[in-house]
Amino acid sequence: MTTQKISRIAILASLCIALRFAFFPFANIKPITAIFLVSSLFLPMADAFLIMALTMFGTAIYMGFGIVVLWQILSFAAIMLVWKWVWSGLRLSYWNSVLIPMLLAAVVTFLYGLVISLLSALQFGVNPWVYWLNGLSFDVAHAVSTALFYPIIDGIFRRFIK
Template sequence: MTAKRMSRIAILAALCIALRLGFAYFPNIKPVTAFFLVSLIYLDLKDSILVMALTMLGSSLIFGFSLVVVWQIFSFAMIMLIWYYILLPLTRRLKKAIVFQSIVAGLITFTYGFWISIPIAYQFGANLYIYWLNGFFFDLLHAISTALFYPIIDQLFRRFYYDEKTISSSD
């Protein structure tokens, strides 16, 4: 792995940690899920998953580390894989793809709440459906915030990668 690639992953993970910290007072209203999904457009799968895992591990040093962090990494990886292999290719072909990608990003984020409820409910010996329904409102906020942040983060990535390609081609 090149130094440029490692530093890009580290900087993006640090940015995501700062975003999680900045939005800490708003339960489940955070731009990082949209950030992870948009990163799959501009980075390769391995780099995006590394950014996500480092974000979860790094932010757990601030918010507290437990086994739940492992479930977060697993759950985010699941939705990122579904997004990368199934949903992103389907939405890229549509007109006004960013609108559809934002909506679908919100929907796939809503399933994150269910994915993470499975191991946590098992870990604590709770009924899965009751545990998941208790977090339904938080999952809904998470989905809505992801759908709203998605086009903003996509525009930021687009500008950054456009500028980077312009700088690289002028060297």
């Protein structure tokens, strides 16, 4: 791994950690999901996974470790893989509009909420569907914020990462 690649991963993970803390007062309204999605398109998947995992571990140092960190990593990995699969399956002309990627980013963010809710429900031994529906308002906030942050993050990546 080159120094440039290590530096890029470290800087993006540090940025995600800082943004997660900056948006801490706002439940589930953070730009990190958009950064993870965009990085999975512009960088190799291994690099995008490293950025995501380092972000989760880095914030867990301050916010507390628990099994939920593993659930977050698994859930983000799942949506990043789905996002990459959806992106590669569609023709490029569909992505000329900013609205379609924003809507799809919101949809995969709902998938994140579903996956992490199911894993957490299994951990606590409660009904997974009731657990997911109980947190649906947080999933809506997360999906809307990801959709709104997506074009901003995408524009930054298009400008700086070649």
